[in-house]
Amino acid sequence: MHNKLGFALLIFVAATTGGLIVSSNQNLRTAQQPPQSNRQVQESNTRDDGLQLRDFRPRSMLKGRTTQLKKARYPVVDVHTHFGFRLKGDQQRRDAFVDAMNRHNIAVCVSLDGQLGGAFTDHTDFLWKKHKNRFVVFARVDWVGRGKRDDPKTWDCHRADFGRNVVEQIRDAHKKGLSGLKFLKQFGLGYKNPDGSLIKIDDRRWDPIWKTCGELGLPILIHTADPAAFFLPTDKTNERWEELSRHPDWSFHGRGFPSREELLAARNRVIARHPRTKFICAHMANNPEDLKSVAQWLEKYPNMYVELASRIGELGRQPYSAREFLIEYRDRVLFGTDGPWPELRLTYYWRFLETLDEYFPYSEKEFPPQGFWRIYGVGLPRAVLAKIYFQNAQRLIPGLKAKYELAKKEMRIKK
Ligand SMILES: [Zn+2]
Known part of the structure; x- marks a missing residue:
């Protein structure tokens, strides 16, 4: 299986990069010289010399296995x-998506x-009035508060009583069911200090927040930095060029942003400083391009966890390493x-997660939105699947296990 996978991947890379160059106006064109003879003209027309990357829709000629999975093997969190x-x-x-959750075997989302402070119940009412057992809620800190959004000097997070107030808000929301x-x-790439600089992730001012969550057993789901390619120049060597050319504002290259390494290191310093607090690092700790480093972090910080959201595109293009990683760290994903x-x-x-299918899309979008490639299944063993699908979440997230059991019953009735 492994040889076949690697070979298919190679063919795809060759097919999608061969003969394409970036012209000065940043459109990708085929690197052909102007045709000389009539015969060459004909050939070049069928070759479609003017094809631009945004119009390129290669159809795979592979007759591979297609496993139709309409739902997850186990009820999922x-x-x-x-x-x-x-x-x-x-x-x-909302109701339509709860129906979709039933179809796909998603027990709890x-x-x-959620928002800390007075607005906390807005979101819980929206979800819980009708679907109490299908949702748990995490909330965000309100950094701006009573301040003006465009004037960081006025933001709540710079007031001396900020830490104390947020701790109170956490305790209050915790009584109302916060998870x-x-x-x-x-947080690291946008919120600002009064002098206009970006606030630091490991600023001591936020310590009371991490500490309180540890005391109350509330995990932190933290999104730090972004894909590696977003911190590099948007040029012909950037593997996310297509996406960045559509969303130039997603690039964090230059313009006074800290480096990706700096951001991830600051997050890790917080995790090291608060061993009693559990951190779920979003999007594979935002470093799925370098699973070896993520593995080292998980070894070093026992209170660190990762989750898969929007990164099967990254994991699925390195199926051997991803499979090994997911099995090795099955209690942490x-x-x-x-x-x-x-x-x-x-x-x-x-x-x-469940099949060994090869070379399939990771998104329903016609043009792959997060990297111009396809993915391979990792066919995880069932015991690993169960941990990743629900057991780890049950262990980590307060209030979840009880809802999960009730949600399973609800799903059985709906079927
Ligand atoms: Zn998100």
Whole structure:
């Protein structure tokens, strides 16, 4: 199996890079000289010399195995969802996605869109009034608070009583059913100090937050930095060029941003300083391009965990290493998607984790949105699958196990 995989990958890379160059206006064109004879003109027309990367839709000629998985093998906990951000309070879409959860065998979703403070119950009401057992809620710290968004000097997080107030908000939300905290990538790449510099992830001012979560047994789901390619120049060597050319604002190259290594190291210093607090590092600790480093971190920090959301594209292009990693660290990996997504995308998660299918898409989008490649399944052993799908989440996230059992019953009735 392994040889076949590597070979297919090679062919794809050759097919998608061979003969393509970046022209000065950043459109990719075939590197052919102007044709000389009529015969060459004809050939060049069928070769479509003017093809641009954005129009390139190669169809694989492989007749590989296609395992149709319509749902997960075991009832799943999805620890990374955005039911506030993506649904914007739309109750119909919420209910429709709960139906999709039933179809796909997703028992409980962790919504990361709660807000600490007075607004905490807005999000819990939205989810719990009708679907109490299907959601647990993580909340975000309100850095701006009563301040003005465009004037960091006025933000709550720079007031002397900030740490104390947030601790109070955490304790209050904890009584109302809070299961953890969520930190966005803006923490390190967006939020500012009064002098306009970016706030530091390991600033001592945030220590009371980490400490309190440790005391209350609330895990922190933290998104730090972004894919490695987003910190490099958007040029012809950038493997995410296609995506960055559509979203230039996703690039963190230059412009005064800290390096990716600096951000990840600052996050790791916080994890080291607070061994009693559990950290779920989003998107494979945002370093799936370098699984060896992630493995070293997991060895070094027993309170560190990772989750898979929106990174099967990265893991699935290195199936041997990914499989080895997921088996070795089966107690430290949680399942996540970053959804709610269209149902087709969910099936790619099942297919990636459960089958040995080769060279399939990782997204329902016609043009792969996170790197111009396809992926391979890692066919995990069932015991590993069970840990990643639900057992690790049950162990880590307060309130989850009871809901999970009730959700399983609900799903059985709905079937
Ligand atoms: Zn997310």
